Amino acid sequence: MKETNLGRREFLKTLGVAGAGILAATSPWLSAFSEVNHTARDRCRIGIIGPGSRGQFLMGFLAQNPKADIVAIADIYQPSIDGALKIAPKAKVYKDYRRLLADPEVDGVIVATPLNTHYGIVMDAFDAGKHVYCEKTIGYTMEECFNMYNRHMSSGKLFFTGQQRLFDPRYIKVMDLVHRGTFGKISAVDAYWNRNGDWRREVPDPSLEKFINWRLYGDSSRGLMSELGCHQLQIGTWALGKLPDRVMGHGGITFWKDGREVHDNVHCIYGYDTGESLTYGSVISNKFYGLEEKIMGNLGTVEPESGKYYFEEVAPAPAFLQMVNSWENALFEEIPFAGTSWAPETANVNKGEFILGERPKTDGTSLLVDAFVEAVITGKQPERIAEEGYYASLLCLWGHKAIETGQMLVFPEEYKIDYAPYGTKKINPATDSPA
């Protein structure tokens, strides 16, 4: 699907606000655009590490941004380099990412490499004084994520993660409504991403199988949890405004038995101490239900992927139509001879309303990339953006661990960071040890 590049002006217009300040409480990372007029003549220099399919997708937005220059790319796979050079013909090409990091003409880097390589690259980038945009999931293990976040904090360099829904107008608007209680008390968020495909990429040479299809192998990927779940689990915590404290999960290879090591169907239940639940499931042998996050409150339901919300109580039809309907029922209603003694609670026929009054245009990726560019120019880390990415990564890795161990796991305290919106506080063993 073609991604629409939504300009900042149109973005704010879409949200129906005069400025981003109105949504500061729900989405403070929008402050990345607060100096957009002052930086009109500034430019930043970006390097791309791993310009494969995702990397080139992001480069497409950078190429359209007059404030960004793609000055360097680093990859070891020639087809990726060739593709990237079509987007940024003047970019310097490095085979070793460390040489790109040593390039003083690079202000910030976008890391879009396989999951297991993020850690080394991102840590080296911070050490080299570069600002970092790292694709999700940020780390291969929870410990890696924790170290990356801490290195970001200690280095003072920017840290963006590929959680594009943070900049999706649908999500921003709907989270504002959710947090204001429009849909009542949120008891559950049910997220799923279903596809019907083998998730494979074409391999020109069998020796490149693990290199190209790294998502399918356990030593380079956490499978569906890290590649798909990371986006949607963040929606759950964003909506509920807190972290779950336990998780259980199940996964298996049930259909695509083609030598892959990661599951082709996964399901996790995240539980909250206050009773709410966040569920996540992904199946890649059935696409009927597609992709969605159902945010369920006692007053209404939100389905942000389809861009709609539904209130529980639907305004009754005009009296005239009710009357006509009752005549129809009286004329044509069948009298059952024998039937069930109960009526199943089937879903209401409720067409809902579009969150933004129209069909969705973008998933926020272009704005996330634009925000990174703005932040690199100003050198200011937008509030909460690193933390949201950090916890999203942790949730999917934690869920993956629950699937692998087959146990119910509690959230590891040692990986909590200071993050007021989720009420978490880093445990310092020296000062916070139990009496």
Added chain:
Amino acid sequence: MKDIVLTGRRQKKELWYLLGSFVIANLFNLGAILYYGSPMTEMFTSFFYVLLFTLFIYALTLIPRLLYNMLKKKAHTEVKN
């Protein structure tokens, strides 16, 4: 082809039938509003439904009147012969 002549008297009569149908449709709407406890603003907001129902009632009145006229014409022809 035979011309159909609608006299002024006939047109006036049909307009009265249409007005009567419109009044009846509105009475049905009022009754439904009272029965289902809906807001009285539906007297205006349901105007298009009422208009459709008006045409339906008018069409209903056409059937017996057409039948009556056909029978009347047939009887008149038979008497003439």
